[in-house]
Amino acid sequence: xxxxxANRPKMNRIAPGxxxxxxxxxxxVGFGAEQAVRSDNGAEMVLxxxxxxxxxxxxxxxxxxPRHHVDLDAYYIDRxxxxxxxxxxxxxxxxxxxxxxxxxxxxxxxSQPVVGVSWYDAERYCRWVGKRLATExxxxxxxxxxxxxxxxxxxxxxxxxxxxxxxxxxxxxxVGSYPSGVSPYGAHDMAGNVWEWVTDWYAKDYYERSPxxxxxxxxxxxxxxxxxxxxGYLPSLLRTTSRLSIMPDLRNTVIxxxxxxxxx
Numbered sequence: 001x002x003x004x005x006a007n008r009p010k011m012n013r014i015a016p017g018x019x020x021x022x023x024x025x026x027x028x029v030g031f032g033a034e035q036a037v038r039s040d041n042g043a044e045m046v047l048x049x050x051x052x053x054x055x056x057x058x059x060x061x062x063x064x065x066p067r068h069h070v071d072l073d074a075y076y077i078d079r080x081x082x083x084x085x086x087x088x089x090x091x092x093x094x095x096x097x098x099x100x101x102x103x104x105x106x107x108x109x110x111s112q113p114v115v116g117v118s119w120y121d122a123e124r125y126c127r128w129v130g131k132r133l134a135t136e137x138x139x140x141x142x143x144x145x146x147x148x149x150x151x152x153x154x155x156x157x158x159x160x161x162x163x164x165x166x167x168x169x170x171x172x173x174x175v176g177s178y179p180s181g182v183s184p185y186g187a188h189d190m191a192g193n194v195w196e197w198v199t200d201w202y203a204k205d206y207y208e209r210s211p212x213x214x215x216x217x218x219x220x221x222x223x224x225x226x227x228x229x230x231x232g233y234l235p236s237l238l239r240t241t242s243r244l245s246i247m248p249d250l251r252n253t254v255i256x257x258x259x260x261x262x263x264x
Contacts, residue, residue, distance in 0.1 A: 043086060043129070045076035045261065046142075046186040053141045054148035056207050057241040063204040064241045067148075070137050071213045077134055077142045078258035080175035080188050081113035081196065082125065090125050100251040111174035113194045113256040119224045119248035122197040122257035133199040134260035136243070137215050139227045143191070144240035145184030152183035152190050157235045162192035165234050172231055172256070187258075191238040194256035195226040202245035223247060230254035 055070040088110075090096060100116030101107050107115055117125075126132050134142070143152050151157060159166045161181030163173045176188045183190050190196075200217025202225045217225070223245035229238035232254045237244070246255075 043082065043259070044079040045259075046079050048072070048075055048077060048138070048142050048185050050074040051146060053144070053146040055137055055140055055241075057150075057239070060239065060241050061243070063243050063245075064207070066207060068207060068210070069212060070141070070210070070215060072137060072141055073214060074263045075134075075138055075260055076263070077138065077185075077187055077260045079186060081194060081256050081258045082122075083111055083175055084108055084114045085110035087114040087117075087125065090128055094124075094128060096121070096124070101253055104253075106171045107253060109174065112172045113175055113189070115172060115194055115253050115256050116251045117197075117256065118251050119197045121251075123199070125257075126259040129259065131259035131261045133197060133257065135214075135216050136198045136200040136225050136227065138260055139190075139196065139198045140240060142185055142187050143183050143228065147184075149184075150239050150241075151181075152187075152240060153181050157238075159235075162229075162238055163189070163231045164192045164229065164238055165232055167192075167231065169231055190228050191240070192229050192233075193231055194228075195230045195244065195252075195254055196228045197255065197257040198225050198227055200225045202243070204245075226255065 050073050052069050052071045054067055056067045057064045058067045087099070091098060099114055099121065102116065123133055144150075149155060151161070153161050158181075161178055163169055163178060167173075172194050173189075175193070178189065178192075181191060182188050201219070201221030202223040203218045203221060206218055224247075226244040226246055227242070229242060236242070
């Protein structure tokens with residue numbers, strides 16, 4: 001189960017693959033009404049508005065430093081992690097090979113997040129539905145909002161709000177099982193459940209030289225970045241700023257993904 005860290009608004013037009021169905025949701029976290037669209041693959045997406053937020057942490061690991069301002073354009077991100085049910089449609093349409101652990105009854109429920117997928121699998125799925133993987137900066141803003149919170153719900157760890165090692169489920173929960181842990185913009189399971197691939201290559205010192213506006217990570221690298229922690233990890237790695245570097249071809253029981261899309 002453990003990963004080897006060492007080896008590691010008004011509606012605008014949106015990109016193809018996303019319908020123009022706008023849905024308003026009552027916010028449970030004090031950020032006002034959420035706005036979402038439902039994409040052609042059936043996955044709800046939530047709007048993250050343009051603007052600045054605090055990225056990184058001066059109190060975390062070395063690769064989370066320094067804490068710095070980042071300015072992002074508006075974008076959409078999936079409300080939930082991609083499920084086995086959604087991924088099955090992709091396999092049937094493209095003849096993509098089944099993920100590792102696909103036959104494991106503890107992991108293959110239709111509403112559980114798909115696991116056993118590499119970065120390449122995740123990237124291909126997102127392109128198939130007309131989307132893309134989120135950048136690391138987009139993922140972090142969607143998880144923590146613009147006030148620099150440590151967890152999607154606030155500053156203090158609360159084991160009832162996320163599927164972590166403390167939950168003792170010992171497997172991924174159906175997506176959306178922890179509604180009290182929702183992020184400021186309405187994204188679920190951004191702490192725990194499964195680690196999530198993002199598009200960026202990893203560099204330990206990237207934050208020291210990252211551009212302020214729409215950073216996309218290093219141009220090349222050996223490792224990709226995982227975000228969010230999982231059901232097999234303790235709270236220290238479920239913080240919104242935690243980063244994990246890993247080989248992009250790894251397929252593991254604790255790794256899944258969600259998609260994002262820009263606004264054109």
